[in-house]
Amino acid sequence: MEASLKSRTRQPAHGPLHRLANLLYRKPNLYLALLLVPPLLWFGAIYFGSLLTLLWQGLYTFDDYSMMVTPELTLDNLIALFRPANYDIILRTLSMAIAVSLASALLAFPIAYYMARHTTGKTKAFFYIAVMMPMWASYIVKAYAWTLLLAKGGVAQWFVDQLGLAPTLQLILSIPGVGGSTLSTSHLGRFLVFVYIWLPFMILPIQAALERLPPSLLQASADLGARPWQTFVQVILPLSIPGIAAGSIFTFSLTLGDFIVPQLVGPPGFFIGSMVYVQQGAVGNMPMAAAFTLVPIVLIAIYLSIVKRLGAFDAL
Amino acid sequence: MxxxxxxxxxxxxxxxxxxxxxxxxxxxxxxxxxxxxxxxxxxxxxxxxxxxxxxxxxxxxxxxxxxxxxxxxxxxxxxxxxxxxxxxxxxxxxxxxxxxxxxxxxxxxxxxxxxxxxxxxxxxxxxxxxxxxxxxxxxxxxxxxxxxxxxxxxxxxxxxxxxxxxxxxxxxxxxxxxxxxxxxxxxxxxxxxxxxxxxxxxxxxxxxxxxxxxxxxxxxxxxxxxxTAFVAEFVGTSNVLRGALAQRLTGQALPFSIRPEHIRFADDQPLASGELEVSGLLHDIQYQGAATRYEIQLENGQNLSVSQANDQWQAGAPTFQPGQAVTARWARAAMVALQDLAPGEGH
CATH class of the missing domain: 3.40.50.300 (P-loop containing nucleotide triphosphate hydrolases)
Structure with missing residues (x-):
């Protein structure tokens, strides 16, 4: 017994693998470095480096006549963002992103709440799959499918007619900034498609935030005399704000960068994403495209600082 | 009220x-x-x-x-x-x-x-x-x-x-x-x-x-x-003795409980009236600061815990060794008859 204990506790380092294991155990910093160097190289050089290169190109000069890019630094592209035509694009995209984020949050919250607090086991798994399943299907196919659903004589139109709401729809479609000639060529239609596509990105973070809420907090609230709506306003909602903020960062930035939905659904007129696409593709004005990519980055930074100032991350 | x-x-x-x-x-x-x-x-x-x-x-x-x-x-x-x-x-x-x-x-x-x-x-x-x-x-x-x-x-x-x-x-x-x-x-x-x-x-x-x-x-x-036996064993430590041993000691079939600190080791004096004694083999001694705990295995295999306050600092503590045969005594009045009969009830 004693002998076997001894041989088990005092095991000398035999092979090189043993010695390496012992070395890593003795020097945790070396271990951490080995673990982090590959992802840091990837993130630093390939991801961050290429992003900076891209933004740097936003300072290059594009010659309209020769259609050539020369590496002469200029601020013209950035200044051009404030021209009315470009400024309109930014405003159009921004207001859509805000509207989509708000609507997604409103739609996602009840679903997330139900998932987090009222489902267990198989029902929870079912909801996870149901929420994520649309994400498995091709994004372009879904966007195209929506153009058919919303087209004149499509399912949406038929449904509205069946409900006898056709005049109401016409009224809504006649509102400038919201409407268009049909659902599929209206801002409203584009908004519906965006909300549909990005909704899972809002549901899951809110669900995760609500899941983390200890039941005893809600019991404590009720115990102290709070009615259910008071518990909701005072405890549940404030503590789910980090989740809503995380979700809205997804919906906000994804809408800002999208270039396919704006082409397929809604009235003519560029979005930031489609403008970048056209500038670097058809026109070949890489500097202008790069300048446009700066816009979502700046907008997200502003958005995050507002969210932070509202105290959304205080409870993290 | x-x-x-x-x-x-x-x-x-x-x-x-x-x-x-x-x-x-x-x-x-x-x-x-x-x-x-x-x-x-x-x-x-x-x-x-x-x-x-x-x-x-x-x-x-x-x-x-x-x-x-x-x-x-x-x-x-x-x-x-x-x-x-x-x-x-x-x-x-x-x-x-x-x-x-x-x-x-x-x-x-x-x-x-x-x-x-x-x-x-x-x-x-x-x-x-x-x-x-x-x-x-x-x-x-x-x-x-x-x-x-x-x-x-x-x-x-x-x-x-x-x-x-x-x-x-x-x-x-x-x-x-x-x-x-x-x-x-x-x-x-x-x-x-x-x-x-x-x-x-x-x-x-x-x-x-x-x-x-x-x-x-x-x-x-x-x-x-x-x-009940459960209360006796859950609240503090207790020896719950049952069956033939209880019958022999008390003349009743009811289980009873005796606290470890109410038991002492037999001295040279004869058994006083109103006292009981059992013998067994000391198999474990735990020093616990204020008291020392002795675990005794009785003839029928049951364990008896005895706790002695460590206050014999003047006379010197008893020097027992594990494996030693010992006799433990306690007063009848310190025993508590328990309601339930079913052995193994409780934990």
Whole structure:
């Protein structure tokens, strides 16, 4: 017994693998470095480096006549963002992103709440799959499918007619900034498609935030005399704000960068994403495209600082 | 005297499991009442039934004479100190304490004054601006206490509130809780699995086992006159002797309990009248500071624990060796006859 204990506790380092294991155990910093160097190289050089290169190109000069890019630094592209035509694009995209984020949050919250607090086991798994399943299907196919659903004589139109709401729809479609000639060529239609596509990105973070809420907090609230709506306003909602903020960062930035939905659904007129696409593709004005990519980055930074100032991350 | 809480035939069934099984208790107004038992014995479920987080499957619960079955937690004049404190992480200490007043519509000025007063009651005045995350475990515990007291409930429920604290702090808080209860004069219902905690603080203790109450009594009676083998073994340490051995020693088939500290080792004197003795083999000696514990294996294979206070510092402690044959004696009067007959009942 004693002998076997001894041989088990005092095991000398035999092979090189043993010695390496012992070395890593003795020097945790070396271990951490080995673990982090590959992802840091990837993130630093390939991801961050290429992003900076891209933004740097936003300072290059594009010659309209020769259609050539020369590496002469200029601020013209950035200044051009404030021209009315470009400024309109930014405003159009921004207001859509805000509207989509708000609507997604409103739609996602009840679903997330139900998932987090009222489902267990198989029902929870079912909801996870149901929420994520649309994400498995091709994004372009879904966007195209929506153009058919919303087209004149499509399912949406038929449904509205069946409900006898056709005049109401016409009224809504006649509102400038919201409407268009049909659902599929209206801002409203584009908004519906965006909300549909990005909704899972809002549901899951809110669900995760609500899941983390200890039941005893809600019991404590009720115990102290709070009615259910008071518990909701005072405890549940404030503590789910980090989740809503995380979700809205997804919906906000994804809408800002999208270039396919704006082409397929809604009235003519560029979005930031489609403008970048056209500038670097058809026109070949890489500097202008790069300048446009700066816009979502700046907008997200502003958005995050507002969210932070509202105290959304205080409870993290 | 009015009853603060009255259980009449209360059961709570979760699927197949009877968490609480036909429990009846009367808790007096102004009493420090503990519910003691191992985990899963139904004590916490009983507390949650009073708070309103659970509804009974059968029976009646009255709080200050009013039927409480069917009432939501926010309709009851009781407040709870939670095991995990359940402080709201997004509010500072003052807002946490003032919460109960806020949801009842008390104006801002008044509720902050009262919250400050309640914080002073638990010696945390001046901590109002901090967030719960910036406090130590003991301080959070006090905030939870203040938050539950701010509504001035007539019954305060405490769900193992000291469980997460270290020993010294726990002992200090026990004293403070007891003092606070006397000062406020309200009913405290205290759930714990720690028998020393229950004994040292309570006016009366209910001992729970498998969803049922084994005994409700004063701490002294629980310890000196345990009604069942379970109580004898759960409250303090006890030797429960049964069967042929009990028959031979007492002339009765009933099991009985004898505390280790009521047993002594035989000396040269003959057996006095009113005393019993058994012999066995000493197989373990544990030095425990204030006392030394001796484990003796009796002839029938049963174990007998003997505890001797380490106060023979003048004469020198007895020098026993494991493996030695010893004889233990005790007074008949120190034995307690137990109700139940079934061997193995209890744990």
């Amino acid at each position: 009015t009853l603060a809480v009255q259980f009449t035939g209360v059961s709570r069934v979760f699927g197949e499991v009877k968490a609480v099984d036909r429990v009846s208790i009367d808790i007096q107004d102004g009493e420090f009442f503990s519910m003691l038992g191992p985990s899963g014995s139904g004590k916490t479920t009983c507390l949650r039934l009073i708070a309103g987080f659970e509804q009974p499957s059968a029976g009646s619960i009255r709080i200050h004479g009013e039927e409480a079955v069917g009432l939501a937690p926010y309709q009851r004049d009781v407040n709870t100190v939670f095991q995990d404190y359940a402080l709201f992480p997004h509010m500072n200490v003052l807002d946490n304490v003032a919460y109960g007043l806020k949801v009842k519509g008390v104006a801002k000025g008044e509720r902050y004054v009262r919250a400050e007063e309640t914080l002073a009651l638990v010696a945390l005045d001046g901590y109002g601006a901090r967030k719960p995350a910036q406090l130590s475990g003991g301080q959070r515990q006090r905030v939870a206490l203040a938050r539950a007291l701010v509504n001035r409930p007539r019954v305060l429920l405490l769900d193992e509130p000291l469980g997460a604290l270290d020993l010294k702090l726990r002992e200090q808080m026990q004293g403070e809780l007891k003092k606070l209860q006397r000062q406020l004069g309200i009913t405290f219902i205290f759930v714990t699995h720690d028998q020393t905690e229950a004994l040292s603080m309570s006016d009366r203790v209910a001992v729970f086992n498998k969803g049922r109450i084994e005994q409700v009594d004063s701490p002294r009676n629980l310890y000196m006159k345990p009604a």
